[in-house]
Amino acid sequence: MDSNYIKKLAYSFDADVCGIGSVDRFKDAPKGFHPLDIYSEAKSVISIGKHFSASLFDASTKVPYTFVKNKTFQMLDDISIKLAFYIEAQGYKAIPIPTDEPYEYWDDENKQGRGILSLKHAAQACGVGCIGKNTLLINEKYGNRLYLGAIITNMELTSDDLTKNLCTEGCEICLKSCPQSALDGITINQKKCRQVCATSTPGGGIIYSCYTCRKICPFSKL
Numbered sequence: 001m002d003s004n005y006i007k008k009l010a011y012s013f014d015a016d017v018c019g020i021g022s023v024d025r026f027k028d029a030p031k032g033f034h035p036l037d038i039y040s041e042a043k044s045v046i047s048i049g050k051h052f053s054a055s056l057f058d059a060s061t062k063v064p065y066t067f068v069k070n071k072t073f074q075m076l077d078d079i080s081i082k083l084a085f086y087i088e089a090q091g092y093k094a095i096p097i098p099t100d101e102p103y104e105y106w107d108d109e110n111k112q113g114r115g116i117l118s119l120k121h122a123a124q125a126c127g128v129g130c131i132g133k134n135t136l137l138i139n140e141k142y143g144n145r146l147y148l149g150a151i152i153t154n155m156e157l158t159s160d161d162l163t164k165n166l167c168t169e170g171c172e173i174c175l176k177s178c179p180q181s182a183l184d185g186i187t188i189n190q191k192k193c194r195q196v197c198a199t200s201t202p203g204g205g206i207i208y209s210c211y212t213c214r215k216i217c218p219f220s221k222l
Contacts, residue, residue: 095151
């Protein structure tokens, strides 16, 4: 199966970005969270993404950002499932990874969750972008305004070239602007972040109430 055709198919399903990486690129994945831990015959990972508008950062309320994020997650899941069905129809196996999966791994003391596959690290391994100091994926076209999904398959596909480091050396605007001082340039303190990143409304809804690290980054405006 041609890798370019898989990517064209992803774009026809309305993905904005699509990259492919061999499972060999995941050697640094934590034990238990490698593609082979999810599917023992995995050969390749397909990373997909959809971008959102920078205009959302200009709203005086976080409701539009929350609405778009939730809707985009649903769209990415639909694309992943469609791609998986297509790959299966060709006689291969395909495992779609949900964009907003429930955590199987949860450290309650540190409020740290970990998905079965890190979608941003998968995207980096598939050449979609690089991870910046704010731990967000940076893409050359869409900056850090991407949400991500993935499919694991036993189809052998050609890997895309890795993206160069785009995060500006010496820039620490995200580290200095985080209201929780949750960033150190390498990782994020989830316990501190979770104290402000999402809040409940009086009516019982959930609002993504802090995205300072994304908004303040120069790559939010691409």
